[in-house]
Amino acid sequence: MKCTALVLAAGKGTRMNSSVSKQFMELDGFPLVYYALRAFEQSMVDDIILVTGQQEIEYCRREIVEKYQFQKVRCVTAGGSTRYLSVYNGLCAIQDTDIVLVHDGARPFVTDEIIERTVQAAVHYGSGVAAVRAKDTVKLVNEEQFAVQTPSRDSVWLMQTPQTFSYAKLCQAYETVLAQGLSDLTDDAMVLEAAFHEPVRIVEGSYRNIKVTTPEDMEIAAVFCRK
Ligand code: CTP
Ligand code: MG
Numbered sequence: 145m146k147c148t149a150l151v152l153a154a155g156k157g158t159r160m161n162s163s164v165s166k167q168f169m170e171l172d173g174f175p176l177v178y179y180a181l182r183a184f185e186q187s188m189v190d191d192i193i194l195v196t197g198q199q200e201i202e203y204c205r206r207e208i209v210e211k212y213q214f215q216k217v218r219c220v221t222a223g224g225s226t227r228y229l230s231v232y233n234g235l236c237a238i239q240d241t242d243i244v245l246v247h248d249g250a251r252p253f254v255t256d257e258i259i260e261r262t263v264q265a266a267v268h269y270g271s272g273v274a275a276v277r278a279k280d281t282v283k284l285v286n287e288e289q290f291a292v293q294t295p296s297r298d299s300v301w302l303m304q305t306p307q308t309f310s311y312a313k314l315c316q317a318y319e320t321v322l323a324q325g326l327s328d329l330t331d332d333a334m335v336l337e338a339a340f341h342e343p344v345r346i347v348e349g350s351y352r353n354i355k356v357t358t359p360e361d362m363e364i365a366a367v368f369c370r371k
Pocket of ligand 2: 155227
């Protein structure tokens, strides 16, 4: 059984508000995306595809893949204008695999255990998506900014990555939603829901597996790094 990880690093990092794209910002001496690549390099996955901006391919090859000698990175390829187009480009760059793990390059603290849990679920159920239970009460809010609904906290989970699937199934789902012209799909689970109305299997992620999104997340990441 062959497993391939897509590591996404083609975003603009608008919410980080920094001059350097957040995936290349320095965290404890290394560019942010280095940590996710290292986690997969040391994991059960066979291959890694790094998806980045067209302008950043050379930099990634030289300053990250070669410099840190990541042996499993098979290719560095260009992403698209949205996350889901970046995933689609990454899927197209895979030659052959059974299982694909889609991971945000901006999540430095993914672990072996999480990676393996998602893969096992994908083998059993076709999908395995890392997530954590919401700690706060969640409200659905209308356009006038009034809270209109309170889902039971037990049923609210916050999605993380890796989001792991049978490769054939995820490709089919992406082709279906692209043909329907859908956009605004912010994670891969949504793509499966939209394409096949099929629920994905949720597995336990971790509260440490944060996505670095805003400047305060960099501060939290620096604390996690010191451990
Ligand atoms: N991503 C990508 N291609 C895009 C958009 C996002 O590969 N066109 C990647 C990001 O690099 C990141 C992950 O998807 O690793 C999660 O996206 P997000 O946290 O939203 O990152 P950005 O889109 O870069 O940030 P922002 O939304 O604040 O602009
Ligand atoms: Mg984004």
